[in-house]
Amino acid sequence: GAGVSQSPSNKVTEKGKDVELRCDPISGHTALYWYRQSLGQGLEFLIYFQGNSAPDKSGLPSDRFSAERTGGSVSTLTIQRTQQEDSAVYLCASSLALVRGRGEAFFGQGTRLTVV
Amino acid sequence: AQKITQTQPGMFVQEKEAVTLDCTYDTSDPSYGLFWYKQPSSGEMIFLIYQGSYDQQNATEGRYSLNFQKARKSANLVISASQLGDSAMYFCAMREGRAAGNKLTFGGGTRVLVKP
Numbered sequence: 001g002a003g004v005s006q007s008p009s010n011k012v013t014e015k016g017k018d019v020e021l022r023c024d025p026i027s028g029h030t031a032l033y034w035y036r037q038s039l040g041q042g043l044e045f046l047i048y049f050q051g052n053s054a055p056d057k058s059g060l061p062s063d064r065f066s067a068e069r070t071g072g073s074v075s076t077l078t079i080q081r082t083q084q085e086d087s088a089v090y091l092c093a094s095s096l097a098l099v100r101g102r103g104e105a106f107f108g109q110g111t112r113l114t115v116v
Numbered sequence: 117a118q119k120i121t122q123t124q125p126g127m128f129v130q131e132k133e134a135v136t137l138d139c140t141y142d143t144s145d146p147s148y149g150l151f152w153y154k155q156p157s158s159g160e161m162i163f164l165i166y167q168g169s170y171d172q173q174n175a176t177e178g179r180y181s182l183n184f185q186k187a188r189k190s191a192n193l194v195i196s197a198s199q200l201g202d203s204a205m206y207f208c209a210m211r212e213g214r215a216a217g218n219k220l221t222f223g224g225g226t227r228v229l230v231k232p
Contacts, residue, residue, distance in 0.1 A: 033220065035222075041225075042222050042223060043207065043209075043222040045220075045221060045222075050218075059219075091161065093161070093220075102149060102166035103211075104151060105151075106163070107160065109159065
């Protein structure tokens with residue numbers, strides 16, 4: 001596809017269950033980001049991947065959160081033992097990694113996670 | 117300290133008038149990029165405009181312009197001739213360092229409502 005694709009678009013899960021959120025970045029984009037957005041709030045950085053470099057995990061809120069990126073393309077964000085405070089929209093974005101230039105991030109439509 | 121600060125949580129603007137959205141940033145890196153994104157109620161994040169720290173001129177993209185005051189570390193977005201479709205959340209973001217894949221840090225956003 002032409003844009004960043006995220007699945008599922010909506011996910012309702014019971015407290016304590018694990019969930020996996022998927023992101024397909026734009027082809028050729030080596031940088032991939034995960035953000036979390038609570039209702040009416042700004043974007044909270046979670047993790048980003050850049051090529052073969054070690055990911056920047058500095059935004060992950062707890063060790064229940066993890067992410068991987070396979071083959072430099074698709075990424076999966078996993079939340080273990082979900083809590084109600086994990087309810088939010090999870091946004092994925094990708095960008096070109098340019099030495100110069102803007103390299104703007106293109107965002108997916110997000111996954112709305114609701115923990116009941 | 118906040119990297120990106122947007123002090124206006126919400127504002128009204130009359131259709132066809134101009135509106136300025138404030139953004140101040142904090143970085144010690146001489147190389148950085150500043151971005152503005154629009155998020156309508158549908159939730160998608162739409163890239164609007166980019167300003168590089170070494171750019172000599174203020175960026176413009178159609179009705180959007182960026183009032184870049186480097187010494188004051190501000191990057192205000194100006195929307196001219198507001199339209200009803202401009203009603204949305206607006207986020208300022210910064211990327212530090214030369215590598216375009218470095219993470220984007222977002223401000224808390226400003227909600228704009230355009231009145232007919």
